[in-house]
Amino acid sequence: MSEDTWPECKECTTGSLLPLSDFGSQGAAIHYKAWVCSNPSCGFNIKIRNGDVYLNEPIASGASHSPRVR
Numbered sequence: 001m002s003e004d005t006w007p008e009c010k011e012c013t014t015g016s017l018l019p020l021s022d023f024g025s026q027g028a029a030i031h032y033k034a035w036v037c038s039n040p041s042c043g044f045n046i047k048i049r050n051g052d053v054y055l056n057e058p059i060a061s062g063a064s065h066s067p068r069v070r
């Protein structure tokens with residue numbers, strides 16, 4: 001398996017699961033903390049937090065941070 005080949009999403013079978021990394025409170029990188037489907041209309045995701053695995057949590061779109069118009 002080459003490095004640029006990601007596992008196929010089993011949910012929609014059209015997207016790929018992309019590994020996402022995060023940074024801990026100490027600034028240390030947490031590699032492959034979450035896997036998210038590359039298909040926006042699918043949104044399948046799996047992530048680990050404090051040793052627990054979370055499946056298909058809603059993805060924050062950032063829309064709640066919409067800039068205020070003066």
Ligand SMILES: [Zn+2]
Binds near residue numbers: 009011039044
């Ligand atoms: Zn998918």
